[in-house]
Each structure stands twice: as structure tokens, then as C-alpha cells.
Amino acid sequence: MFFFVLGILFFGSSQAGSGAHSTLDFIIAGTQKGGTTALGNSLRKDATEVCLTHGEYHGLDFVNAKKHFVGSSKRRILNSETSCNKTSPRVRYGIESPLFMFTFTDAQATALKRNFPGIKLIILLREPIQRAFSQYKMEKARGWKGTFAEVVQASIAAGPEPRTRKKFYGSYGHKGSIVWRGFYAEQLDRIYSNIDKGRIHIAISERVFSGPAGRHQVYNEVLDFIGAPHVEEFGNVFTRPAAKCKSAEPGCNLDLGVAQVLRDLYANDTRALYQRVGVIQEWEDWYKANGLPPTQV
Secondary structure, three states, X not given: OHHHHHHHHOOOOOOOOOOOOOOOOEEEEEOOOOOHHHHHHHHHHHOOOEEEOOOOOOHHHOOOOHHHHOHHHHHHHHOOOOOOOOOOOOOEEEEEOOXXXXXXXXXXXXXXXXXXXXXXXXXXEOOHHHHHHHHHHHHHHOOOOOOHHHHHHHHHHHOOOOOOOOOOOOOOOOXXXXXXXXXXXXXXXXXXXXXXXXXXXXXXXXXXXXXXXXXXXXXXXXXXXXXXXXXXXXXXXXXXXXXXXXXXXXXXXXXXXXXXXXXXXXXXXXXXXXXXXOOOHHHHHHHHHOOOOOOOO
């Protein structure tokens, strides 16, 4: 029953009304705080033959939350694409689910294989220490209590959440998983074991963040990957406003002592990641600039 419900979630119903379609071509699958929102907004605004759901879809953050797969939620997803030409034979349909690579399970993989054997995943990877701190600042603005050091300490002490369909959910604001979302090699291995590598595109977030030229190159590489036409120039898009933070405010700046703790924690996973995708020089430059040890490869 789970697989059937997950199948109809992904645009598989002919009852969605006019403009409905029966395929899903790609998922912007993570990482959270890696620039998934900016990528999604840019594709909606400038790539006229790409159809994305309106905003992020968080139904897959909760692996066993069936309420996200049926009824009004399903109809909203099926009919929420914006700013795209649904009549074009070249149009590509996708969803933006920034926690997908973290919450990915064998059950999801089986459902995807059965319903959309050609689906592609787009993954943006951001240096994991900065990813965690960015999430902390976002969630602190939403009401999280405690310093970054305290949140990191609690997350490490709690350990990774058990990966079971019944219990594991990786919820969007869950403090306990803030550290564990940065173990990218482990997440990619789980995906690679279920989905052909040729259907997975890895982009580096820092190259998007470097400026318009880097963003233009990375985004057009994404369009190449999904088989959509290039965009001549990507405009600025609305993203979440930066958390209001004064430089003298406690917790506003990254504590390099906490950064060292996380660097030690992530070192083996980052080394394993480099063995899969190559050395990410932007990360190594940041480590050097902040007095953190380089990755031994």
C-alpha cells in the first residue's frame, strides 16, 4: 500500500484535472541550506520549459506520513506548477525537496524505480560545517534556543536518528539531526546503491555562491542534465532573508572551536566523499583560511 500511495503522489494520476501530467523527471534532492531554494526559484523564473511545484515540497521529509500522499495534498502538488509551458514536448517536470537525500530510504527507492525508472536527482553539496551553521541561524530566527555550540553538542550526544520507516523522519526543524545532515558520503552511498550514478547530478554550492558567473554555469549544467534548454542569463531571485544578526551578538559568528569539533567529526566522511566526486577545492580553501586542517586524501 505504501508503494502505491507514494506512486500516485508523484504526478501519476490522470484525475488531477486539466494540465495534469503522468511523469516526474527530476527531484532537487538536497542538501538543505545548499542553495536548493535559489535553484528552484531560478528555474521557475527563467527556465520556461521547466515545471516545478510551487515552493519546497516537504511531504517526503516524513517517510511514513501518508497524509502527504493523498487527497488535497496530492491535488495541490499535481496542479501547482507555475511559469512554465505545459504544452511543450520538451518540458521537464520536477519537485524541490531539500531533505530528500537525507531522508532517502530503500522504500522510496523501490517506489521510484517502479513508477519513474528514469527519474534524475539534482544534489547541491555545501561544506558541511557552514551548512550546519547556516541551518542553525535560520532556525534560531524561528525560535531555536541555545548557542550553536550547545545545539551541536546535543546533536552529537544524541547520535544519528535510527533509520526505520516507522521512526525516522528527519523533520525540518529537528535539532538532533543538524550535525548528521552533513555526512554526505553516507547519504550518497545509500542513493548510489539504489539509483544509477548517471541519473545523479552533483553540484557544488560554493560555486553558485561565488557570483553570477558561477551561478550561470552551475544552473545551465543542471539544465543540460535534465535535458532542458539553456538560459542566457539568470536573474536575481528571492531567497529567504538572512537572519538578522549583529556581529557582536553571541552566536552570530561561527565559533572556530565548534568548527574544529565538526571538522574532526566530518573528516572521514569528507575524505570518502572526495573519493566519489573529487576534491572540492572551495572547501579546502575555506579550511585553510580558517586554520582548519586539510582533508587527507
